[in-house]
Amino acid sequence: MDRETKERKLVALMVNDLEANLSEPDMIGMEEEVHNLSGEELDRTLAQRLGLSYPVSEEELAQTLAQVEEPEQPSTRERGGFTGAPDMSHEGRPEQKC
16 A cells, blocks of 8 residues: 555545544645645554554555545645635636636
């Protein structure tokens, strides 16, 4: 399992624990904290959050993480933070507007 997936799943677990919508700065801060974890810290934290003993096999971790639902991400969001731009994907092209 790749690191990016592990990071997304850990953030999802943290968001689920908080049971609240986070502000953009809070979400960005949380993602940065997770991204700054070493590989061992990331695996250890995931194992702890999932109730698995550490060290955990990649197979067991992958099977357990497959059950973790990730929150829906806004379409304007890119890795590393929010763009800050409004989602205009529902708008027609300028030449299509009346």
